[in-house]
Amino acid sequence: MTTTPENSGADVCVIIPAAGSGTRLGEPVPKAFVDLCGRSIIERCVDNVPESLGASIVVVVPADMVARTRFLLPEVTVVAGGAHRADSVRAGIAAAGAAEVILVHDAARPLTPASVFTCVVDAVLAGHPAVVPGIPVVDTLKQVTPDDGGLERVSRTVDRDQLRAVQTPQGFTRDALLRAHADDSGLATDDAGLAERCGIDVHIVPGDPLAMKITTPWDLRIVRSIVGRR
Ligand SMILES: Nc1ccn([C@@H]2O[C@H](COP(=O)(O)OP(=O)(O)OP(=O)(O)O)[C@@H](O)[C@H]2O)c(=O)n1
Numbered sequence: 001m002t003t004t005p006e007n008s009g010a011d012v013c014v015i016i017p018a019a020g021s022g023t024r025l026g027e028p029v030p031k032a033f034v035d036l037c038g039r040s041i042i043e044r045c046v047d048n049v050p051e052s053l054g055a056s057i058v059v060v061v062p063a064d065m066v067a068r069t070r071f072l073l074p075e076v077t078v079v080a081g082g083a084h085r086a087d088s089v090r091a092g093i094a095a096a097g098a099a100e101v102i103l104v105h106d107a108a109r110p111l112t113p114a115s116v117f118t119c120v121v122d123a124v125l126a127g128h129p130a131v132v133p134g135i136p137v138v139d140t141l142k143q144v145t146p147d148d149g150g151l152e153r154v155s156r157t158v159d160r161d162q163l164r165a166v167q168t169p170q171g172f173t174r175d176a177l178l179r180a181h182a183d184d185s186g187l188a189t190d191d192a193g194l195a196e197r198c199g200i201d202v203h204i205v206p207g208d209p210l211a212m213k214i215t216t217p218w219d220l221r222i223v224r225s226i227v228g229r230r
Protein backbone atom coordinates (compact mmCIF):
# COMPACT_ATOMS: atom_id res chain seq x y z
CA MET A 1 0.00 0.00 0.00
CA THR A 2 1.26 3.46 -0.83
CA THR A 3 1.75 5.56 2.28
CA THR A 4 -0.14 8.82 1.94
CA PRO A 5 -0.57 11.65 4.42
CA GLU A 6 -4.18 10.48 4.78
CA ASN A 7 -3.31 6.98 5.95
CA SER A 8 0.15 7.30 7.46
CA GLY A 9 -0.93 8.65 10.81
CA ALA A 10 2.24 10.74 10.66
CA ASP A 11 2.47 13.70 12.99
CA VAL A 12 2.77 16.67 10.59
CA CYS A 13 3.27 20.34 11.43
CA VAL A 14 3.06 23.20 8.93
CA ILE A 15 5.05 26.31 9.87
CA ILE A 16 3.93 29.43 8.00
CA PRO A 17 6.44 32.27 8.24
CA ALA A 18 4.39 35.45 7.82
CA ALA A 19 6.58 37.96 9.66
CA GLY A 20 7.97 39.76 6.61
CA SER A 21 7.19 43.40 5.91
CA GLY A 22 6.50 43.07 2.19
CA THR A 23 8.86 45.85 1.13
CA ARG A 24 8.67 44.86 -2.54
CA LEU A 25 4.87 44.81 -2.41
CA GLY A 26 4.78 48.33 -0.95
CA GLU A 27 1.41 48.08 0.84
CA PRO A 28 0.77 50.05 4.08
CA VAL A 29 0.37 46.83 6.16
CA PRO A 30 2.70 43.81 6.44
CA LYS A 31 2.24 41.55 3.39
CA ALA A 32 0.48 38.69 5.19
CA PHE A 33 -2.26 41.12 6.33
CA VAL A 34 -2.98 42.61 2.91
CA ASP A 35 -6.56 42.01 1.74
CA LEU A 36 -7.16 39.29 -0.81
CA CYS A 37 -10.81 39.67 -1.86
CA GLY A 38 -12.28 40.01 1.64
CA ARG A 39 -9.85 37.86 3.60
CA SER A 40 -6.20 38.50 4.48
CA ILE A 41 -3.39 36.66 2.70
CA ILE A 42 -2.49 34.77 5.90
CA GLU A 43 -6.10 33.66 6.50
CA ARG A 44 -6.35 32.38 2.92
CA CYS A 45 -3.00 30.62 3.29
CA VAL A 46 -4.17 28.80 6.45
CA ASP A 47 -7.55 27.97 4.80
CA ASN A 48 -5.59 26.35 1.99
CA VAL A 49 -3.64 23.82 4.09
CA PRO A 50 -5.43 20.54 3.28
CA GLU A 51 -7.33 19.09 6.21
CA SER A 52 -6.39 15.60 5.04
CA LEU A 53 -2.85 16.17 6.37
CA GLY A 54 -4.22 16.30 9.91
CA ALA A 55 -1.45 18.84 10.52
CA SER A 56 -0.96 21.28 13.35
CA ILE A 57 -0.22 24.80 12.11
CA VAL A 58 2.21 27.37 13.50
CA VAL A 59 1.94 30.91 12.08
CA VAL A 60 4.86 33.29 12.63
CA VAL A 61 4.01 37.01 12.44
CA PRO A 62 5.53 40.39 13.36
CA ALA A 63 5.53 40.81 17.17
CA ASP A 64 2.94 43.60 17.04
CA MET A 65 0.54 41.40 15.03
CA VAL A 66 0.50 38.38 17.37
CA ALA A 67 -2.67 39.36 19.27
CA ARG A 68 -4.54 40.26 16.10
CA THR A 69 -3.54 37.00 14.41
CA ARG A 70 -4.65 34.94 17.43
CA PHE A 71 -8.03 36.64 17.09
CA LEU A 72 -8.23 36.02 13.32
CA LEU A 73 -6.98 32.42 13.49
CA PRO A 74 -7.91 30.92 16.88
CA GLU A 75 -7.28 27.36 15.62
CA VAL A 76 -3.53 27.80 15.03
CA THR A 77 -0.48 28.50 17.21
CA VAL A 78 0.82 32.04 16.68
CA VAL A 79 4.33 33.20 17.61
CA ALA A 80 6.47 36.28 16.91
CA GLY A 81 9.06 36.17 14.13
CA GLY A 82 12.52 37.66 13.69
CA ALA A 83 14.52 39.94 11.44
CA HIS A 84 15.15 37.41 8.67
CA ARG A 85 12.96 34.62 7.27
CA ALA A 86 15.26 31.98 8.80
CA ASP A 87 14.86 33.60 12.25
CA SER A 88 11.09 33.40 11.85
CA VAL A 89 11.30 29.75 10.80
CA ARG A 90 13.40 29.00 13.90
CA ALA A 91 10.72 30.63 16.07
CA GLY A 92 8.19 28.37 14.35
CA ILE A 93 10.30 25.25 14.92
CA ALA A 94 10.45 26.06 18.64
CA ALA A 95 6.63 26.00 18.70
CA ALA A 96 6.22 22.92 16.47
CA GLY A 97 6.30 20.34 19.25
CA ALA A 98 7.52 16.86 18.38
CA ALA A 99 6.05 16.59 14.85
CA GLU A 100 8.02 14.04 12.81
CA VAL A 101 7.37 15.77 9.46
CA ILE A 102 7.62 19.57 9.31
CA LEU A 103 6.58 21.64 6.31
CA VAL A 104 7.79 25.22 5.99
CA HIS A 105 5.42 27.23 3.82
CA ASP A 106 5.36 30.92 2.81
CA ALA A 107 2.30 32.94 3.80
CA ALA A 108 2.98 34.67 0.50
CA ARG A 109 1.89 31.55 -1.49
CA PRO A 110 -1.79 31.43 -0.46
CA LEU A 111 -3.08 29.53 -3.53
CA THR A 112 -0.79 26.49 -3.30
CA PRO A 113 -2.84 23.44 -4.36
CA ALA A 114 -3.45 20.55 -1.94
CA SER A 115 -1.65 18.21 -4.34
CA VAL A 116 1.64 20.02 -3.74
CA PHE A 117 1.35 19.56 0.04
CA THR A 118 0.50 15.90 -0.45
CA CYS A 119 3.39 15.22 -2.85
CA VAL A 120 5.85 16.83 -0.45
CA VAL A 121 4.64 14.88 2.59
CA ASP A 122 4.51 11.62 0.60
CA ALA A 123 8.12 12.06 -0.50
CA VAL A 124 9.30 12.77 3.06
CA LEU A 125 7.40 9.74 4.35
CA ALA A 126 8.97 7.69 1.55
CA GLY A 127 12.37 8.35 3.12
CA HIS A 128 13.63 11.64 1.69
CA PRO A 129 14.74 13.95 4.52
CA ALA A 130 14.29 17.19 2.57
CA VAL A 131 11.80 17.73 -0.28
CA VAL A 132 10.92 20.88 -2.21
CA PRO A 133 8.37 21.55 -4.95
CA GLY A 134 9.95 22.91 -8.13
CA ILE A 135 8.92 23.93 -11.63
CA PRO A 136 11.00 24.14 -14.80
CA VAL A 137 12.41 27.54 -15.73
CA VAL A 138 10.83 28.89 -18.94
CA ASP A 139 13.00 31.94 -19.70
CA THR A 140 16.53 31.80 -21.02
CA LEU A 141 18.85 32.73 -18.16
CA LYS A 142 22.04 34.80 -18.47
CA GLN A 143 24.76 35.21 -15.89
CA VAL A 144 25.90 38.85 -15.83
CA THR A 145 28.68 41.07 -14.51
CA PRO A 146 28.66 44.88 -14.07
CA ASP A 147 30.20 46.70 -17.03
CA ASP A 148 31.25 50.28 -17.77
CA GLY A 149 28.47 52.65 -18.69
CA GLY A 150 25.92 51.25 -16.23
CA LEU A 151 24.92 48.23 -18.34
CA GLU A 152 25.47 44.63 -17.33
CA ARG A 153 27.56 42.38 -19.55
CA VAL A 154 26.55 38.77 -20.17
CA SER A 155 29.25 36.34 -19.11
CA ARG A 156 27.40 33.16 -20.07
CA THR A 157 24.07 31.52 -20.78
CA VAL A 158 23.03 29.08 -18.07
CA ASP A 159 21.67 25.62 -19.00
CA ARG A 160 18.06 26.01 -17.88
CA ASP A 161 17.31 22.30 -18.28
CA GLN A 162 19.26 21.76 -15.06
CA LEU A 163 17.38 24.46 -13.14
CA ARG A 164 14.15 24.45 -11.12
CA ALA A 165 12.35 27.42 -9.58
CA VAL A 166 11.51 26.17 -6.10
CA GLN A 167 8.38 26.91 -4.15
CA THR A 168 6.92 26.04 -0.78
CA PRO A 169 5.84 24.09 1.24
CA GLN A 170 9.29 22.61 1.73
CA GLY A 171 9.14 19.36 3.73
CA PHE A 172 11.65 17.90 6.17
CA THR A 173 12.01 15.21 8.74
CA ARG A 174 12.22 16.86 12.12
CA ASP A 175 15.87 15.82 12.41
CA ALA A 176 16.83 17.29 9.01
CA LEU A 177 15.14 20.63 9.71
CA LEU A 178 16.76 20.90 13.15
CA ARG A 179 20.16 20.14 11.63
CA ALA A 180 19.59 22.66 8.81
CA HIS A 181 18.76 25.42 11.29
CA ALA A 182 21.35 24.50 13.93
CA ASP A 183 23.84 26.96 12.45
CA ASP A 184 22.22 30.40 12.47
CA SER A 185 25.16 32.15 10.81
CA GLY A 186 24.86 33.19 7.20
CA LEU A 187 21.72 33.76 5.23
CA ALA A 188 19.86 31.48 2.85
CA THR A 189 16.72 32.38 0.93
CA ASP A 190 15.08 29.04 1.68
CA ASP A 191 15.22 26.20 4.22
CA ALA A 192 16.41 23.69 1.64
CA GLY A 193 19.44 25.91 1.07
CA LEU A 194 20.35 25.54 4.75
CA ALA A 195 19.87 21.76 4.49
CA GLU A 196 22.14 21.59 1.42
CA ARG A 197 24.87 23.38 3.39
CA CYS A 198 24.86 20.60 5.99
CA GLY A 199 25.14 17.91 3.34
CA ILE A 200 21.49 16.81 3.54
CA ASP A 201 20.15 15.50 0.20
CA VAL A 202 17.32 17.65 -1.12
CA HIS A 203 14.83 16.17 -3.61
CA ILE A 204 12.35 17.88 -5.93
CA VAL A 205 8.68 17.02 -6.47
CA PRO A 206 6.49 18.77 -9.05
CA GLY A 207 5.46 22.28 -8.05
CA ASP A 208 2.50 24.18 -9.51
CA PRO A 209 2.08 27.63 -11.08
CA LEU A 210 -0.69 28.30 -8.52
CA ALA A 211 1.93 28.08 -5.78
CA MET A 212 3.30 31.41 -7.07
CA LYS A 213 4.64 33.84 -4.49
CA ILE A 214 3.12 37.27 -4.01
CA THR A 215 6.22 39.46 -4.09
CA THR A 216 5.37 42.50 -6.23
CA PRO A 217 2.20 44.53 -6.93
CA TRP A 218 1.91 42.65 -10.23
CA ASP A 219 1.82 39.29 -8.41
CA LEU A 220 -0.93 40.62 -6.13
CA ARG A 221 -2.98 41.66 -9.17
CA ILE A 222 -2.67 38.18 -10.65
CA VAL A 223 -3.61 36.42 -7.41
CA ARG A 224 -6.53 38.79 -6.77
CA SER A 225 -7.85 38.15 -10.26
CA ILE A 226 -7.65 34.35 -9.73
CA VAL A 227 -9.41 34.53 -6.35
CA GLY A 228 -11.99 36.99 -7.71
CA ARG A 229 -13.00 34.54 -10.48
CA ARG A 230 -13.54 31.61 -8.09
N1 LIG B 1 11.73 38.29 8.71
C1 LIG B 1 10.90 37.59 7.93
C2 LIG B 1 10.94 37.74 6.52
C3 LIG B 1 10.06 37.00 5.75
N2 LIG B 1 9.19 36.16 6.35
C4 LIG B 1 8.19 35.43 5.55
O1 LIG B 1 8.82 34.62 4.57
C5 LIG B 1 7.98 34.49 3.42
C6 LIG B 1 8.76 34.78 2.14
O2 LIG B 1 9.33 36.06 2.25
P1 LIG B 1 9.07 37.25 1.23
O3 LIG B 1 8.06 36.89 0.23
O4 LIG B 1 10.38 37.72 0.76
O5 LIG B 1 8.36 38.34 2.19
P2 LIG B 1 8.92 39.69 2.73
O6 LIG B 1 10.23 39.51 3.44
O7 LIG B 1 7.81 40.25 3.51
O8 LIG B 1 9.11 40.54 1.38
P3 LIG B 1 10.13 41.72 1.10
O9 LIG B 1 11.49 41.08 0.93
O10 LIG B 1 9.61 42.32 -0.16
O11 LIG B 1 10.08 42.66 2.27
C7 LIG B 1 6.81 35.47 3.62
O12 LIG B 1 5.64 34.74 3.93
C8 LIG B 1 7.28 36.36 4.74
O13 LIG B 1 6.24 36.85 5.59
C9 LIG B 1 9.17 36.02 7.74
O14 LIG B 1 8.37 35.27 8.27
N3 LIG B 1 10.05 36.74 8.50
Ligand SMILES: C[C@](O)(CO)[C@H](O)COP(=O)(O)O
Pocket (backbone or CB within 6 Å): 085, 106, 166, 167, 168, 189, 190, 191, 213, 215
Ligand atom coordinates in the same frame (compact mmCIF):
# COMPACT_ATOMS: atom_id res chain seq x y z
C1 LIG C 1 11.35 30.30 0.27
C2 LIG C 1 11.14 30.80 -1.14
O1 LIG C 1 9.80 31.18 -1.33
C3 LIG C 1 11.41 29.66 -2.10
O2 LIG C 1 11.31 30.10 -3.40
C4 LIG C 1 12.01 31.97 -1.48
O3 LIG C 1 13.34 31.58 -1.47
C5 LIG C 1 11.79 33.18 -0.60
O4 LIG C 1 12.64 34.20 -1.06
P1 LIG C 1 12.43 35.72 -0.64
O5 LIG C 1 13.56 36.48 -1.26
O6 LIG C 1 12.47 35.73 0.86
O7 LIG C 1 11.13 36.13 -1.21
